[in-house]
Amino acid sequence: MSDVDDINGLAGEFVLGTLEAAERVAVAARRRREPALDAAILAWERRLAPLAETVPPVEPPAGLYERIEVALESTAARALGAPSADIIDLERRVRRWRWTAAAASLAAALALVVIGVREASRPEAVQSFVGVFNKDDVSPAFMLTVDLQSKVLTIRTVGAPQQPGKSYQLWIKTTPQTPPRSLGVIASASYTVGPELAVYRTDEVRGATFGVSEEPLGGSPTGQPTGPVLHAQLVPARP
Amino acid sequence: MPTTTAELAELIARVARGDRSAFKAVYAATSSKLFGIAVRILGRKEVAEEVLQEVYVKVWERAGEFDPARASPITWMATITRNRALDEVRRRAPVSIEDTPEALEIADTGEDALAQLARNEDGRRLLECIGKLEPQRREVVLLAYYQGMSREALGQRFGRPVATIKTWLHRSLAQLRQCLGE
Numbered sequence: 001m002s003d004v005d006d007i008n009g010l011a012g013e014f015v016l017g018t019l020e021a022a023e024r025v026a027v028a029a030r031r032r033r034e035p036a037l038d039a040a041i042l043a044w045e046r047r048l049a050p051l052a053e054t055v056p057p058v059e060p061p062a063g064l065y066e067r068i069e070v071a072l073e074s075t076a077a078r079a080l081g082a083p084s085a086d087i088i089d090l091e092r093r094v095r096r097w098r099w100t101a102a103a104a105s106l107a108a109a110l111a112l113v114v115i116g117v118r119e120a121s122r123p124e125a126v127q128s129f130v131g132v133f134n135k136d137d138v139s140p141a142f143m144l145t146v147d148l149q150s151k152v153l154t155i156r157t158v159g160a161p162q163q164p165g166k167s168y169q170l171w172i173k174t175t176p177q178t179p180p181r182s183l184g185v186i187a188s189a190s191y192t193v194g195p196e197l198a199v200y201r202t203d204e205v206r207g208a209t210f211g212v213s214e215e216p217l218g219g220s221p222t223g224q225p226t227g228p229v230l231h232a233q234l235v236p237a238r239p
Numbered sequence: 240m241p242t243t244t245a246e247l248a249e250l251i252a253r254v255a256r257g258d259r260s261a262f263k264a265v266y267a268a269t270s271s272k273l274f275g276i277a278v279r280i281l282g283r284k285e286v287a288e289e290v291l292q293e294v295y296v297k298v299w300e301r302a303g304e305f306d307p308a309r310a311s312p313i314t315w316m317a318t319i320t321r322n323r324a325l326d327e328v329r330r331r332a333p334v335s336i337e338d339t340p341e342a343l344e345i346a347d348t349g350e351d352a353l354a355q356l357a358r359n360e361d362g363r364r365l366l367e368c369i370g371k372l373e374p375q376r377r378e379v380v381l382l383a384y385y386q387g388m389s390r391e392a393l394g395q396r397f398g399r400p401v402a403t404i405k406t407w408l409h410r411s412l413a414q415l416r417q418c419l420g421e
Contacts, residue, residue: 008412008413008416009408009409009412009413012408012409012412012415012416013405013408013409013412015321016380016383016384016408016412017280017321017325017383017384017387017388017389018383018388018389018390018393018404018408019329019389019390020329020389020390020391021326021329021330024325024326024329042309042310044412045310045314045318046310046314047365047415047416047419048365048384049310049311049314049317049318049361050359050361050362050365050366051365051381051384051385052276052313052314052317052321053272053313053317053362054362055272055275055276055279055385056275057271057272057274057275058271058274058275058278059271059274060270060271060274060288060291061284061288064270064288064291064292065263065266065270067292068266068292068295068296069259071292071296072296072299
């Protein structure tokens with residue numbers, strides 16, 4: 001088989017979708033530096049395009065457009081010089097976490113404010129990140145700052161009301177497969193987490209999802225988040 | 240789709256200039272088509288929703304890169320959708336029984352759908368060439384394209400080793416390319 005056949009076969013499989021995850025990533029990277037492969041992929045996309053047009057349409061749920069608009073706002077904030085909060089990925093993780101947690105516990109309503117921080121891929125990337133947990137569309141409830149170098153996280157209560165008989169609890173989730181782990185009950189207006197975070201590798205912290213849930217006084221009785229849902233949004237950390 | 244290709248290209252050009260109302264019109268004109276593509280590959284509506292959301296954010300961000308000389312707007316958007324959906328479906332663990340779609344009817348490989356190909360010239364040519372593939376190999380190609388099945392999944396479905404599926408795919412692709420005259 002010649003190189004040209006190889007490239008065409010690989011490009012064709014990439015477009016058909018039969019490659020495994022690692023191969024897809026490898027091909028996506030290769031096409032950036034191999035114009036011949038890129039051209040072969042574009043050619044297959046064009047050849048097979050009529051098939052995509054035959055797929056029966058399915059109406060997306062109402063409200064999806066509004067969610068996209070919210071995501072665009074976040075993206076715009078990021079474009080204004082955010083170090084890198086990967087908001088889209090974050091929002092996906094928010095929902096994924098909700099499902100996992102909902103599946104894991106019988107509690108009907110789930111209960112998290114979730115936030116992800118992620119470093120930019122640039123080597124000079126800023127080492128500290130800020131997240132805002134919003135209790136509604138406007139008012140922040142908590143501010144989270146993470147210093148990746150020292151692995152110290154501080155969460156400040158901003159607008160979250162102190163409710164009798166209730167505690168707020170902070171969680172970390174490092175992969176989609178692992179359940180959230182408690183980083184402790186937020187016991188003061190400015191609560192700092194050190195040792196609990198030190199057990200995680202820097203890249204785990206960087207890619208982690210953080211959450212705040214409302215729990216009974218003293219924290220979740222189940223070891224997993226149980227309280228009501230709040231909405232989360234990231235804001236750029238100013239270096 | 241009520242919006243024509245030319246209208247859609249014009250809307251995307253406006254999106255590239257940051258026109259949110261044009262973006263909304265693009266969404267209205269294309270979202271059910273793209274959602275259909277994502278649902279077919281991902282099998283679960285809630286996952287397809289996430290993917291669709293990301294797709295439109297990309298459309299917003301990359302509208303300036305769209306080149307009508309290279310692809311029609313819907314092909315460009317369908318490609319973004321398929322790539323995101325395929326990345327997502329490959330990244331996920333194999334779907335378990337509980338994960339199978341509730342109210343989701345996934346159509347077959349789509350011999351019906353193929354009939355629609357005859358509506359335009361490119362479609363007619365592709366249909367003719369796909370029709371020349373051996374039936375089982377044709378099915379492999381269509382299942383891969385429509386449902387995002389991996390070589391491994393296709394191997395299981397057809398009771399063949401993965402290497403055989405790869406050979407089939409490469410031969411079918413080469414045959415298609417030759418038939419299409421390129």
